[in-house]
Amino acid sequence: MHKLVHKFPDSSSSVSLTLPVCIVLNSANPAQCADPPPVLPCIDNIKLKNITCSSTWLRSLLSTLLTLDHDVYCYLTNCNITSCKSDAVPWADTETDVTLTCFKNTLKLMHIKGSVSRGLWEALHGLNIKSLSLSGEYLGLNVNYEDSMSQSTSSLTQLDTLNIKVNNDSPGMWDALRGLNIKSLSLNVAYGGLNVNYADSMSQSLSSLTQLDTLNIKVNNDSSGLWDALRGLNIKSLSLNVAYGGLNVNYADSMSQSLSSLTQLDTLNIKVNNDIPGLWDALRGLNIKSLSLNVAE
Structure with missing residues (x-):
């Protein structure tokens, strides 16, 4: 490991200096690298x-x-x-x-x-x-x-790949992501999962990511806003991780409508609390190739 140290004047000194700092990693002229080395x-x-x-x-x-x-x-x-x-x-x-x-x-x-x-x-x-x-x-x-x-x-x-860990969702965050040409997006939240408080902003932002094919989201639980925001995306892979347990399918109809609208989806990973009728109803008839159900312990 190389350590670069630049000492500035003591704060108690009456003399104040402004010094330029230059860090050289490689020479612009390869011929100069022979002697001395970069x-x-x-x-x-x-x-x-x-x-x-x-x-x-x-x-x-x-x-x-x-x-x-x-x-x-x-x-x-x-x-x-x-x-x-x-x-x-x-x-x-x-x-x-x-x-x-x-x-x-x-x-x-x-x-x-x-x-x-x-x-x-x-x-x-x-x-x-x-x-x-x-x-x-x-x-x-x-x-x-x-x-x-x-x-x-x-x-x-x-x-093409963006991973973000935020405190929570906000209109500003969704606005900042709008229109990017990324292929993979992962959204994680500190101390829990994402609460979808701004479903319209989330929906507009995600639908504007026209090149997106992989979406990973950590949520607190399912909500109608979450499923509305995911509806109609052209993603191929969707992973839903749930903080403090697994997914409780509280909105089976919304989940079913949203997942069935993902016509390009071939890989689905979900962390659930247990198998329940609503979950199986929501998965019925999907054209996916890979399904992973992780049960919370």
Whole structure:
């Protein structure tokens, strides 16, 4: 493991210095790599604390890390990621504590405070990633800046897999997911499952994901809103996991109508509490190829 340490003046010092920081992972000119060798070619750990950097600088760093063939952990503690937009308010919504894990077009973002700043969203803009995971360290993610999240995620043109752990659903979260070209979406909720409080927003968002073929959702239990939101999707695989037990089929008719409308569905995985008539009625006549029923213990 390579460790990069940059010491700043003591806070008690009367002298204040602003120093540029440059991290070089590879030389732009391969001919220069013979002697000396590339700087930090096998870096796997970067720790940045109490610094201010622009979203452009962080994006450039992440772009390089995503090309490496091993995991690289980038820790930002009490850092301020500033926006490069001309109308941005200095120091507004910039502080962040986050762990970023990069590996070959795969980025995992775990935010300690559970809220991604505008500057951090801007740093993710346009990255060449195929898989993105978003979560909080202890809680789920709070979608406080859905406009920034939407602009960032929609700019990830190569993205096909998105995993999100949130505190709960919200109109802002569903708006941020709308229209993405992803193929796989997993929604998990901290300390329980998803309560579908905004069924219309969920339905509009999911139906706009025209390339989606795999959907994994952890819910608290079935609801009419959940089944309405899933109705008519062109997905091929659906997994429903239930927090604190298994699915109680409280809305058998809605479940049956929703599942039968999934004409492309060939794989269905459900965690249930027990076999009940409503469950079997809802499964009747489906054209699926694979069925997994996991019973809660």
